[in-house]
Amino acid sequence: MEGAERKIAKVPSSDDSCVTFILNDETHTIGQPLHMLINNQPEVEFAGYSVPHILEKKINFRIQTKSQDHLAVDSLRQGLSDFERFWRHADATFDNAVQRFSNSTTH
Amino acid sequence: MEHFDRLKSRIIVEEHSLTNVTTGHPEERNVLKLDFFKKNFKINVLSLDESRIVFELINIEFSFVNALRRVLLSEVPTMAFDRIVILNNTSVLQDEILAQRIGLCPVKVDPDLFTERTEGTEPSEKDALEFKLHIKCEKGGKRESDRRDVTTADFVWVPLGDQANMFVEGEEPCLVDVESPIVLTKLLPGQEVDLIAQCFKSNGGDHAKFQPVATAWYKPLPQIVLKRRIAGEAARRLQSCFSPGVIDIHVENGEEVARVANPRLDTISRNVFKYDDLSDSVELSMAKDHFIFTVESTGILSPMDLVKRAIRILITKAQRMLHELNKFEDAS
Numbered sequence: 001m002e003g004a005e006r007k008i009a010k011v012p013s014s015d016d017s018c019v020t021f022i023l024n025d026e027t028h029t030i031g032q033p034l035h036m037l038i039n040n041q042p043e044v045e046f047a048g049y050s051v052p053h054i055l056e057k058k059i060n061f062r063i064q065t066k067s068q069d070h071l072a073v074d075s076l077r078q079g080l081s082d083f084e085r086f087w088r089h090a091d092a093t094f095d096n097a098v099q100r101f102s103n104s105t106t107h
Numbered sequence: 108m109e110h111f112d113r114l115k116s117r118i119i120v121e122e123h124s125l126t127n128v129t130t131g132h133p134e135e136r137n138v139l140k141l142d143f144f145k146k147n148f149k150i151n152v153l154s155l156d157e158s159r160i161v162f163e164l165i166n167i168e169f170s171f172v173n174a175l176r177r178v179l180l181s182e183v184p185t186m187a188f189d190r191i192v193i194l195n196n197t198s199v200l201q202d203e204i205l206a207q208r209i210g211l212c213p214v215k216v217d218p219d220l221f222t223e224r225t226e227g228t229e230p231s232e233k234d235a236l237e238f239k240l241h242i243k244c245e246k247g248g249k250r251e252s253d254r255r256d257v258t259t260a261d262f263v264w265v266p267l268g269d270q271a272n273m274f275v276e277g278e279e280p281c282l283v284d285v286e287s288p289i290v291l292t293k294l295l296p297g298q299e300v301d302l303i304a305q306c307f308k309s310n311g312g313d314h315a316k317f318q319p320v321a322t323a324w325y326k327p328l329p330q331i332v333l334k335r336r337i338a339g340e341a342a343r344r345l346q347s348c349f350s351p352g353v354i355d356i357h358v359e360n361g362e363e364v365a366r367v368a369n370p371r372l373d374t375i376s377r378n379v380f381k382y383d384d385l386s387d388s389v390e391l392s393m394a395k396d397h398f399i400f401t402v403e404s405t406g407i408l409s410p411m412d413l414v415k416r417a418i419r420i421l422i423t424k425a426q427r428m429l430h431e432l433n434k435f436e437d438a439s
Contacts, residue, residue, distance in 0.1 A: 007431040023428065029177040030424055032170040040139040077432055082141055084425035086171065090164075091418045093150045097162060098411055101152035 017065040019072035024058045027051070030083070031059045037086075038063060038079040043070040047079075117330065120391040122380040138168045138396050158321075159403045160410035163328070165396070172325050172398045178417040179323040181312035184218045185407050186236055186280075187211075188304045188316075195301040198257070200292040205300070208291050209240075210316045212259050213405040214306050216280035220273060221308045232268030236280055236306040239263045243301075244294035253296050258288035262304070283406035319407050325400040327393035329373040337365045337388055345385055348378040371399065 011020040023030070031049040038047035046064040063072040119126045137143040147166040154161045164172060191206040198205065216236060224234040240262050244255040259282035274280065282289070292300065311318035331353065337345050342365035346354040355368040375393060380386050402410045 008428060026424075027177070029174050029182070030421075030428075033168065033174050036136070036168055036170050037139055040136060073432065077429065080425045080429050080432070084422055084429070085141055086144060087418055087421045087425070089145050089148065090150075090167075090171075091415070091422070093148055094162075094414060094418065097150035097152045098155070101155055 011060075015068075016071045016073070017068050018063075020060055020062045021072075021076060022058055023061055026059050027057060028059075031061065034061070034079050034083060037082050038075055041075055041078060043067070044075050047075070116395050117392040118327070118395060120375060120377060120393060122377065122386065136168065138166050153399070155410070157404075157409060158406065159401065160414065161399065161401045162414075164325075164398050164400060167396060167398070169327075169395070169398070172400065174421060175400070175414070175417055176323050176325060178420050179320050179402060179413060180318060182310050182420050183319050183408075183413060183416050184223070184308050184310045185317050185319045186214045186216050186218050186221060186306040186308050187314075188214065188238075189307040189309070190230075190305040192303045192305075193301075194303070195299050197298045198292045198294050198300050199298075205292055205302075209302075209304055210314075212289055212291075213283040213407050214280060215283045215407050216306075218308055218407075223309065224307045230267070230305055230307070232266075232270050234307060235267060236270075237265040237267055238280075238282075238304045238306070239265050239302075240304060241299075241301045242294065243299040244296050246297040248296045255294045256290045257292045257294060257300055258290050259284070260288035265303075285406065319405060319413055321403040321405045323400070323402040323413075325398045326375070327395070328397040328399060329370050329375050330392045330394065331367050331370045331373065332390040332392075333365065333367060333388060334390055335388055337385070338362045341365075341385065344382060345379065345388070348381070348385070349373055349376070 007024055009022040009024065011022065013019055028051070031051075035047050035049050038044055041047075043065050044063060045066045046062065049059045049061045052058065052060055061076070063075050065072055065075060118128050137147075144166065149165040150162055151165075152160065152162045188206075188210045191209060193202050193206070196202050196205060200208070214236065221236070222234050224230065228234075230237075240257070242255065242257050242261050245253065247253075262282055264280050294300065309317045331349070338359075339362060342354075342356050342363050345365045346356060348354075350372045352369050352372045353367070354365050356363045356365055358364070375391065377391065379389055379391070402413055404410045404413055408416070
């Protein structure tokens, strides 16, 4: 298995639409929301993650897409990108909320 | 239709079970769609002071809320005492116990000013903070007042390298006072503690002493619907089943009648099912996409700052992985 110290490694497979990725140094923190997001994509047949061993901080993330035209890695990329955009929006929303709160209490 | 909508978005809490828990096929979950989220996601701050923030998140998936909580607990870094050189300790506490107590004391300094230390290098101004503690209790006294408590207020900051210029007067690194300085050990006349303590940067996942929150937690928004009129003694009993403030009693035609005042305060204890005559009178449920989130700070960072840093860490996580993916693609 190549790239054991890299952030993202891949279990070798001949089919690019069914891939298991190994996300090093990650836990349920990203696994759970990411798998919910990727499952939500219409081209995705299956997305799931597991922690192969509790003493090792990594997750196996498997994506299977509905057709050979859609690469699993593209679904992963889309999921990560959406995750980032969700949190950017949440960041701005939080700032507004705090602003509104301090405006309403300083009157 | 309203009932159906309510069903879709709420978990029904029954005496022995929870129903309607499965959130439907992920493809149907609106809160996972970016467009829906951007239009409908709301945050309302319910309370805010220097140690705690309570805010509600509406139209968000629970796994995101949980991710925020997990990051607050184990990935937001702080500085904490990690290496203690004990020169003299004649107090009743053993060296290692005293060292462990010191390690757990929060250190009030902005962790962003420091980097994580690499194993094997000498601590420097960029990755360490040093404090000195030297207290000697005067020999000879026999009264209670001749004893001395060693507290976090007795620590003296020792600037390393250029650190003296890094901090504005009055905002130098110090230990957090939790209402009053934390007592570390007590000295009898003649006893002494002399040590040098160094802080390094790490996160809660490494050791709980680095955790910046005196916990952070969330709960789904509870909803309570009274299915019938409950009056008299039963109303008082119903009120006692819930947390104070959830149910209030108002007088109607000379009778005391129960009504739902503030379901947010409820802890979903299901105490109402203790009483056979009240079991069928309420419908308890929890929202699937509306959460009340509380963050309590240990005093190192403000609660708002904590939430912002946690969100930033989540964004950076995704960015790093996207960056890796792109490199990966180029390599293959």
